[in-house]
Amino acid sequence: MSGARQQHAAELVTVRKEMNAHGAMTVEAVDSNATRHIAEYETSQLQSTLQQLPAGASVPLELRPVGTRGNVWRATALARPRQ
Numbered sequence: 001m002s003g004a005r006q007q008h009a010a011e012l013v014t015v016r017k018e019m020n021a022h023g024a025m026t027v028e029a030v031d032s033n034a035t036r037h038i039a040e041y042e043t044s045q046l047q048s049t050l051q052q053l054p055a056g057a058s059v060p061l062e063l064r065p066v067g068t069r070g071n072v073w074r075a076t077a078l079a080r081p082r083q
Helices: 044-051
Strands: 011-018 025-029 035-041 056-066 072-078
Touching: 025 056, 035 044
Parallel strands: 035 072
Antiparallel strands: 011 025, 011 056, 025 035, 056 072
């Protein structure tokens, strides 16, 4: 297995619930209206950046699922939105 970070497609998401004291936040994918519960972050810098976002803010994020069950996601990077 390679040590390189796997690339994931970016999606534009809107913050629905700001990050709480436990580091979790809820976003909605703009294109699909799917809810994503983000509970892990690739870096502390990314977590700090996302922590500053108010509800209603939209940002392009790379996300990947955590585990095989549930709706928990890891934010891996801020990205450029798809064209």
